[in-house]
Amino acid sequence: MNVLIFLIPLTLIMSLLGLLAFLWCTKNKQYDDLDGSSKRILFDDDNIKKS
């Protein structure tokens, strides 16, 4: 069972990273416009030439 001492903190650290990533996204307003994001994914990435 000693392996738990290593594995459990590892799990926790990994999930904590996930949580931090999520909070970071929230802070960057990535959840502010869910309607827009659902459409935006369909846009083609074309190279925009500045005129």
Added chain:
Amino acid sequence: MKKCLHCENPLLNNQINFCCDGCEAGYNIINNSGLSNYYLNRITDSKISLKPELNQEDFVIEDYCQISNTNLKTINLVIPAINCGACVWLIENLLKRQESVVNARVNLTQKILELTWRGEFDVGKNLINLINNIGYKALPIEEGYIKEIEQKFNNQIFKALAVAGFGVGNIMLFSFALWFDSNNEISGITRQFLYILSSIIALPVIIYSGRIFFISAYRSTIKGFPNMDLAISIAIFLATIVSIIQTYRIGSDIYFDSVVMLIFFLLIGRYLDFKARKKIFNITSEFSLLQTTFGRVEIEGRVTLVPSKKLKKDMVLIVASGEKIACDGEIIEGETIINNSLISGEIIPQNVKIGEQVFGGSINNGNPIKVKITKNLNDSLLSKIIDIIAKIEFKKNTYVRIADNFSKYYTPAVHLIAFLTFIYWFFYQNDLWDVALMKATAVLIITCPCALALAIPIAQSLAIANFVKNGIIIKNGEVLEKLEKIDYVIFDKTGSITIGEPDLVGVYDITNQQFIQLNLDDLTHQKNFSIAYNIAKFSTHPIAKSLTKFLEKHVDNKDYKLKTELHQGSGISANIGVDSYYIGNKEFCNIDFKFDKIHHKQDDFQSELSCFFSSADHQYLFMFKDKIKENCHELIEFLQEQNKKIILLSGDKKIEVERIAKLTKINQYYWQKNPVEKAEIIQNLKNNGNKILMIGDGLNDAPSLALADISLSFAKAVDLSQNIADILIESDKLSAVIYLMKFSKITFKVMKQNLGIALIYNVLAVPFAIAGYIVPLLAAIAMSSSSLLVTVNSLKLNYKNKL
């Protein structure tokens, strides 16, 4: 029919691809930028016009920009025409192709564009003109407004929910091992290790996510009205303390998992509530942002858009045809017809000349005019009505929501039971104090209003989302509970029961003093009516518009070559060859018709709107009436079935109110009531303990709307009424009201069922908790199963929405 390639309006015969130069220019901009895919992918909405406006709006761009240290300028613009992904794609890509643009991002939910550019203010102005040129009208938003939204709807709850979700998931990892360790196979040291890990996760989560409840509990307590959050906070606090002690002693029952789960479930309820409010805020702000927020003012020879808040005395407003007048004032140039129907309920437009007063909120139906503002906004008619409303709102007693009412009895009862449990185990069973405390805590946890906290928000958010889909905006959830208890439904007349526009009801031949009613279907091949159509179509007067609309369906020749002349306030004349034609009032048409001839009907006619038409050989009289809305009878019948009393309350003349009341079979009606009198009638009814639903749209209804228990208004209504109303109906259809009543009834039933489920579960579980049989596993099962049950029960609302 062929459609304009850009705005998709139907084309006239002589037009090839575009309906106007603006559309052609817009189309070319899009095509030349290589963005023509937009036309393939867009979803057009007939309600939204993409026709570029020729006269560009001008505003002081400096007032709206934020300037960064590196001299980048940012402006927020609301673009109401945005409705699909292609719009977002087009606007963003078009702007990003411009040299000066640093960033352009559209928020589709809020229809707001954030534009950042490098360079002078004029560069930004050109960019905004570019968007206007492709048909997307953009209006600037003040920075303060954006901040206000951000402050009101920050993501605190969302973040707290995420953290709590993280906590629940990870603590469960250890708890599962502990829950199923019934034979104590896990050694003491491993057990303590798992406990400590649980606490390491739980404590930060409790502090971070739980603070939403702690803060709310604290605020309500210092105000002297402790709410449900106090009970929640006490339960969280006690359970945490007990669990810490048990961790230290390597005891058997730790409640870290229960506490975190509790917070998680409670936050789901809060989040749903929050989301519904945000959604409604977005919809209503879209409405209010776009109406009279601006007045077009002439400053130093330049026309500039000024937010109505900043309009001041002596400024000169320029009001184009069809526009709303932003502020009270006096006409200094031009002569026009003003539609006051939203202010007074009167549908007959008023002729106004230089020197006459006009009120903010009326619509200019005729020529462009210049209005000098004579009063500051805070002593205009509008602000006087706002004052009345402020007094009413101050006196208005607050409604106690069903959940609050419930918790008023529930919370003390639960605490009493927990306390008695402690007493029993400590004094009578001689348990140690911490064992007794743990049992009392178990009672608090098991009774904690988890399902209870979800019961209302889940049903409410599902119902609100469903209403929004059906064009009904519920601004506040209380309404769903209150609608059930309504005794009186009070209608305003113009704009609520009636459409508020004249509608042709009869055509009479009055040549040589005769009075013959013509069959409306027989007009088709008469040359005179073809000519009448061709004359009337040049006017924007509501009566002429209605006449045009009617004749359009009945005449065959729609293209007479004629020369028309508009006589403001009297009518229109036209010449074909040597023959003269007149449409307008009696004097203008030079008709000597005496109404006494038909005096048996005189009463009928007095209340009506009329217009005369004289041709070379005949004279006609057109009669109009304000038409009752579709589904009105259906609604009245429905309300009568529900035993609601109905009142018609109008500012209009007796005869017209009487006519509408008769037609709609409303027995109780009042006429010529001013805003204060209207409100008094409602106050009297309220004093007798009646609950009132007020349906109205005008400025004169605003105080009544504020006073009524529930107020309903339409999207066409004046801003103020829209702001006050609890319910907004996007179309002006009355069938929506029936839907509202029926579906809110179902929603209310589901809410009550949910509360029942939550209560039954508690009643069943409490004896076990008192007896000390509840272990953390049981608490977790009970908590999640009851929450699940409430959720599933609420989902019924998604299937019962087709009435």
